[in-house]
Each structure stands twice: as C-alpha cells, then as structure tokens.
Amino acid sequence: MLIRFNVKNFLSFSSRDDGQSQEFSMISGKVRNKKAHVIDTDKLKLLKFAAVYGANAAGKSNLVKAIQCMRTLIVNGFPKGSSTWYCKNDSENRGKASYFETEILLNHRYYAYGFEVILSTQQFVSEWLVELMPDNREKVIFDRDLTHKTYSFAKEFQADSLYDKLQVYADDISDDRSVLMLSVLNKHKRGLYHQFKQAQIFAEVYQWFEQQLDINFPDQPISDYSYMVQTENVEKICRFISAFGTGITDFQLVEVPVEKVFDEIPKSIRSELLTNIEKKAAEMNANSHCSKWGVVMRSRHDFFTLEFNPEGEILCKTIQFSHGSKKTLFSLSEESDGTIRILDLLEILLSEEGKVYIVDELDRCLHPTLSYQFVKTYLQLAAEKNIQLIVTTHESRLLDFDLLRRDEVWFINKKNSGDSDIYSLEEYNTRFDQKVDKAYLEGRYGGVPIFSTVFPVTEK
Template identity: 25%
Template structure:
C-alpha cells in the first residue's frame, strides 16, 4: 500500500508537495492497520481544487513515475521526457520523486532526482526491522549495492546516464527489487489524465475507453484464469441477483457482472459472440462483438456496445481496472472522477474501495474531483486541497490539518468547503469580462 508520495519541480509543482495515505482517524473501514508501521493506511484519497490549480498534476506525477520505472531502460535513449516547473528558481534544476509503500508489510522508500538529460541520484531502501537499510544507491554512474545482492551485479552493465537503476535491476531475480517494482508497475490510471506515449510524448488519454479491452477479458471466458480472480472474503451486499452471496465463490465473470449491475443500468448480462462480414478484398472476416443485454419489462434485448451511453461505457470500461486492483491490492488513479461518472456511481466506487468485504487487500483509489457531494462520503483525512500560488505553482495541503488548525471529525465537509472554510475555491471576478464587452467603463 502507498504510504506517501512526494514530488517537486514537475509541471505546475515547484517546491515539494506530499500526498500522505497515513490515517488520522484509525478506527474505521477505510483505514487499514499496518502493524509494522505502527500506523493505519487509507484506501481512498480525494484531491479538490479550482481549475488550473494543479490537482491533476499531483496524480500525473505518480503516473509519470510508474511510466519511468517501466520504460526508462527501453525508451530513454536521447532524453528523459520530463516537464519541469517553467518559472522561478527551480527552472533548469532537477526534479525529485519520492514514493514510500509497504510490500508484504515492510516499508520501502524509493528516491530519484533527475533532469531531462541525466539521473543525478537514485536510491531504494527498506525497513525490515524499522531501521533503514540500503538495497541500492546510485550517484551519477556509480552504483552501490547492499551486501548479499550479487544477483543485481549485472545492473551496472545496463546503466546509462538516462536509465533508472530500478528499471535495470528489476530485470534480475532479486525479490527485494522485483516485488517493489511490481508494486509501482501495478499502478493503473483512469480518466482524462495526459499520458506518456512509448516515444515519451504527452497525449490526452481517455482511460475509460482504453480499458474497455481489460474489462472484455473478464467477460470473455477467462474467469477460470486464477490471475483474474479477486479473492473476496466474507459476505456483503452485491448487485441485484447476487444479494447475500459469498463473493469468494463468484467467478471472475460473475464478479465483473455484479460490479456492472451495481450501477443499476438495467443490464442483465454481457454477450460476446462472433460476427462475420465481407472485407474490402472480398474475403470473410470474423470479429468478436460485444453487446450488453438490457431488460425491459418481461423482455430482454442485446444492444451493441457502440450504442450505449457514455456513462455506461465509462462504468463498463473501469470494471477490469477496478477488479484487477482489488485482486492485487494496488493503486488506481482516477483523474476528474466527476467528469466520467454520475455522482451516484462515484459514491458506489468509493464504497467498493472502503469496504474490507470488496477490498480485502487494501487497494487504494486516488482521485481528483470537483464534485463536492462526494465529500459527504469521505473522512477529513481522505481529502486534499490544491491552490494556485501567485507564482503559478501548486500548493497541496491536507484538509485534516488545514492552515494548522485541525478540522473536526464531525465537520460537514461539503458545506464548509462550499462556504470557503478551507479555501481552494475558484476566485470569480467578472470585471475584465464585462469591461471587454463594453458593459462597464
């Protein structure tokens, strides 16, 4: 599980900002005990703030780090695809990323400092007995390894000034490295977050459509693949037709269907069949066809997926990602949750990640939103606020400790936020607009 993430000098982020998943209020479902830390970790975190305040950049930085670990060895030949803060004293300096997670209950810490041309520092540490121990540490081209990790010696041969040691070291059979790297690579992204292409460029990526294929696999007869099964435990509320069933007895397909029905979209089943059509060269082509079976009164009829509403497509598209995260206990980043889902569905998604019944392995949902109604489903330590500073940089603050004053646990968060109690609201001034229209002098 993610403990904390820190980033500096990235896009609108100048000085370091930190997102912490350590719970303030520990005795509740969404706070999972981490005995070896002596803390509880949260399964949900929401980031609120005005447009252009940088909330998307906070989660984009975490997505960027995942991309870096996966691709630096293969793709970073000429330059490092990094967007530093464009103004002020940090311009031209190094960007820094720090991530702390638990792997099998043990705390790991990974730090990297780099610019567009080279990696200046990198280190991976763990705390097997609450005392920090180095796994590897790298300054420039010099790499130091923990004693006894001879399996990683080949890492040095793969290093370049633009290759992460973690990317190279994960190629070798050393569980300390591969298990941590897997934790980072399991991070999944949904929503409208700009993503990095294989060539390192930025392009807008609509995650709900992209992940339709992932959901497709859960319905396409792969429910017997143990890697796709989510080991739900205990009993809890499921969707219509599954009430009172033990989720641990459901196949992967049944779990996906239960999550689809949870949205109450009038869908009974998912039909995947084959359709033949004549190609331009006169040959016959067979293609899989996806249809959703809708009920209407006493009748049911399949509807082509392309004809479904955007809301239904979005919910369908996220099912594979969510179930995979619940199975692995991994992180899901969802940018602009309210732009993709109806508030009722967003609230259901929060409940899925909150409950130990549906989320027994501590998967974590980190999302940005403008939907203040969701604040009624969140605790004070699950909410973070961004503001745009005078120099254009992003400030990130925890609502639980807003302005140095602890927010009461009983506080009505939505009402207080909308009344400006926590700041982080758009500053609306129509003076220039009205003057441009000639309506005022």
C-alpha cells in the same frame, strides 16, 4: 501498497516554502472511526481510499502525471516531451534536478525508491533504494551517484558472485546518465533472480511499479473489459451493473466477422498483430499442451476478443448488452458515456489484493449520486481486502463524513506564484458534524475557483 509519494520541480509542483518536496500520503491520521477503511500493518496504518480536490488548473492532474512520469521513467524510459516537464514558474528550475520518491509496502516490508533527474537534459543525477526498518533505521540497499560515477550495494549483496554481477551491470552504465539501475536490473535478467534469491527485491520493486500501480486519465479507457471474459464473474458483474442503474440486465459475448475487427484496427497495429499471430501459431504447433491463444482489444467504444488455434483459425467476439425483458442486444458503442464509464470502473471493484488504482476525474460522465454510490460500494468491498483507490474529483457530495474519513480528503491549491500546494483536510480542525461540502464550496479549504469579471462594466 502505496505509503507516500514525494515530488519537486515537476509541472506546477515546485517545492514547499522550506524547500522540501511536495508530499502526498496514504498514512492514516488521528481519525478513529471507519477502521475498515484502513490497512493495519505492524508499523503503519494505511488508507484504502483518498479523494483529491482542487479547482481546474490547480494541479490535481499534475499530481497524477507526476506519479505516472515516475512509473514511465522506470518501466519505459523518458517519454516524449518530458524535457519540458520541469516547473516553469521559476526560470532557474530548467537546470535543477526534479525529485521523485515513492514509499511502498511490499511483502510486509517498507521501502523507499527514488531518483533525481534533470528533465531538460534528460539526465539522472542520483538513484536509491532504501528499506525502512521497524526501529526507524534506514538500510540502503543500493545508492547511485551519477555525477561522481559512484555506487554502493548493501552488505548481503557483496558476498559470493552476486556482487560481481551487480558490479558489471553498474559499470556498464556508469557513463550513461539516461538509464536507471532498477530498469537495467529488470531487462532480460531473469537468470539473475533464479540464481540469487536475495536479489529478488530489485524485481519486486520494479514489478510493483509495472504491474500493481494502475494509473488512469480521462482521455483513455480504464479497462479492456477482460474481466467480462471470465465466466465466473458473470453473475457478480450483472449484479453490479444493475445496482448502478444503467438499465443493463445481461451481457454476452457474440461472434462477429474477423474482417469487421481488422478493418477497424490501424494498419501498423494490424501488421504487428498478424506477426504475433504467426509466432504464436508456430509456438502452439511446437507445444502440444498449448491449444489456443487469445488477446483482448479495446477502443473507446468497442471491445473484441480474438482467439487463435494452431491451425491459424481466428474466432472473434464482441460484447453486447441487453436492456429489459425483450433481450434486445446493443453494442458497447450504443451505450451512454455514463454507462461506459461505469463498465470501466467495474474492474476496480472486481480487483484482487494488492492493486493501487489512481483515477483522474473519477466523476467524469457520472451523475453525482452515481459517483457517491461507486465510492460507497468500493469502500464496502475494500473492507475485505487490501487495495487502494486514489481519485481526483470535483464532486463535493463525496465530502460527507458518513462516507469518508477526514484523512481521506486532500486538496491541491494554486498559489499566486503558480505553484501547487498539496495538503490534507487533517490539517484543519474540522468537527465531525461540519458540513464539509458547503465549507469547501465556500472556499474554506482552498482548492476552488476564484472568479473575476472578464468584461468589466465601465460606469458612464
């Protein structure tokens, strides 16, 4: 679970007035109602939902991009164009380090992982992994200073031959400031974790970023619809789809010609897919227990499953939906953008424990009532499991104390300097009978557009 995220010197996020990083937190405040919205741990109470508000260009998407940037640097390395992602509001920021740190709850323990990086030169400055102990002590698991080429590991890693292995990995990258230790310890190191159980924490933290943190932007599909392939979900899916007023009464997987699918796949992807099919076919022939293999493919307006057997035969299916009693089938591309958006979001409602979803512009393509209903449904389902959903939105109808707690509402406001500030509604003394949506639109909490006259009228 996500506890906190801190960032400094990234896009519109410079630093607070005291020089500290900007902070977004899922730690619950003093609100006592709606306890089902909270994950109650031994040490902390964590929220299961947060809505982030702000005017266009205030920095809402930049918060999501900051979390995504940290994840990408860990899992894939420097993304294209990242050398210009420092905060440009101050020219000196080009040579300064950007700061990223995430606190997480993992297996009933609390960890903080972070690093500093000079984005303009794409060089890491420092890296650390710390366990936050119940008595407020900090236990450093590993610490790396790339400027002075030093590193250290906790005492339990200094026994036997584990420390020797870790030392070799650290020494190998002592002169390489372009890679993270956490990344190195998770590239083809499966044998390390089989041999040394105490080293598992490096894999677990990495896997949290890679597998548990699900970040979604408006220009990409949220789901590949693989949840629809699982037949045990059909009844539940139909119930959800019907409840959101899409008009869909049923869906089914329908066979389509393989040529139709391959014609729509870009040549480079098609070539890679065919190579993988050949490899998998060879593996299935060598393994009598493996009878079939499949992939799910999703574009903005299409969905396909490809299933292969050892003989090289390919079975292709797509999803189609029926509306009303006549059972006429329609393809995904024939559904409205709003319906497709709901179908994307269903994956969140069907998700298992432990996932953290971040959705930029939740309300895109959705009617205000539908956005409200989705959040309401999510919170009802989340009462029975530990899951988190963080969204950015303009939808003021969600600012309703019948739906949300005060500490579940955040704002991002852009100052005159161009820097973005993050703050919670908890910072305001808001009565529970306050019409928060009206106050927000009036600009009481910031985070709303300030309009000026574009073409002033000159008096004659």
